[in-house]
């Protein structure tokens with residue numbers, strides 16, 4: 212694959228923004244992205260756009276959302292496409308942009324993600340999430356997204372002697388990280404007792420095990436290596452990527468204690484990148500529920516299967532540990548605006564690999580190689596990207 | 602706002618939802634439930650015969666959905682009961698199926714526990730009650746498959 216790099220990144224804070232809709236959120240992230248390009252740029256150089264979004268602004272613009280957004284920010288002429296794979300929409304938009312550049316057709320492509328969830332009632336938000344599972348079977352059995360991950364968690368606890376407290380430790384860690392991230396939805400710490408005492412959502416998962424509903428947008432500029440250095444001396448290169456699918460419904464899967472789509476996407480990404488998990492300095496991992504991060508540890512090769520809880524307990528995945536996971540706060544604390552999540556991960560990695568974290572205390576020291584992991588629904592799709600600093 | 606499954610779409614699946622009718626692959630003999638265009642076991646077979654599943658199985662995993670966290674079309678049920686249990690059942694014939702687990706009250710089901718299918722009201726949409734399979738703890742006596 213011809214070399215591809217990220218030369219700019221921008222993200223709104225993730226959170227609850229009653230004063231901004233999907234267009235305004237997108238515009239804010241886009242403007243920040245333009246401003247982030249070290250040598251400046253002419254927006255007219257952007258040749259195409261891929262925008263990850265699940266709900267199309269709560270369904271108000273299911274058709275042609277992407278051209279609506281790009282013309283809103285003054286890019287009316289370029290091909291612009293909405294990419295949808297539930298919570299992995301952003302990751303798939305990024306991969307689409309990488310492929311478009313790698314094909315040789317374009318030198319500069321916008322990969323974006325946006326989601327406006329907080330306008331929706333709790334019921335409606337659950338609707339958009341619920342119909343991303345297997346609607347005919349999982350949803351009609353009364354399962355919610357939390358319920359699906361809870362079913363995985365119960366089985367995982369049985370097979371690997373995982374304790375309820377381990378799930379809580381993921382929330383505690385990611386909230387500690389989020390507390391330092393000015394772009395995070397929840398910038399406060401939480402302790403194990405609070406997590407354990409939280410109201411149950413779908414046993415064994417309580418409210419602190421679940422990500423929230425979130426508004427937000429994020430963009431990155433994907434460039435060919437040929438032009439990357441005309442924008443910046445410090446591009447972040449895409450070393451490799453992988454994407455894969457699996458049965459939507461958990462009843463169709465041989466195992467529910469591992470996400471096959473993640474394992475497959477990750478293998479592709481490492482192979483192309485020519486690196487392995489031991490080479491990573493940080494990882495942004497899809498922790499929509501606490502159990503999801505625990506499963507991801509072995510799916511991404513950060514530990515052997517069954518050593519997941521031990522890895523977490525060792526502190527290795529905390530900021531300052533050997534492989535910090537979700538220094539942004541993750542979906543848990545940074546927030547999970549579905550379509551924006553995968554691009555938000557790329558933004559975090561862009562900043563970390565350039566040593567640009569807002570606070571020195573949340574910067575991973577000398578970070579050179581990083582991984583992002585974005586999952587659709589309960590594992591029906593997944594994207595893994597490996598990056599290196601320039 | 603409920604998940605929309607039209608009456609027509611639901612009706613096409615009546616045999617599987619009312620009576621747990623699965624597919625036996627004529628290529629590998631594997632059992633698929635719910636049905637597929639291509640066999641999930643051998644990834645080749647496209648010809649199937651209907652097979653009546655026994656409705657017997659064991660609980661592979663489960664969760665209790667809290668009242669406030671229920672999908673809207675199950676909100677009334679969750680409100681009346683406080684919560685409800687959804688399980689992943691490993692059927693005798695091989696496939697697993699997601700379904701509600703009933704007649705367990707507030708007790709915690711046990712993984713590996715024997716369960717059997719029963720025909721129950723699932724939910725209502727477009728003013729039509731949708732029936733389908735749920736599972737309940739099985740006694741020692743051989744249960745009657747639903748619909749027989």
Ligand SMILES: [Zn+2]
Pocket residue numbers: 626627628629630631640641642643644645646
């Ligand atoms: Zn077969």
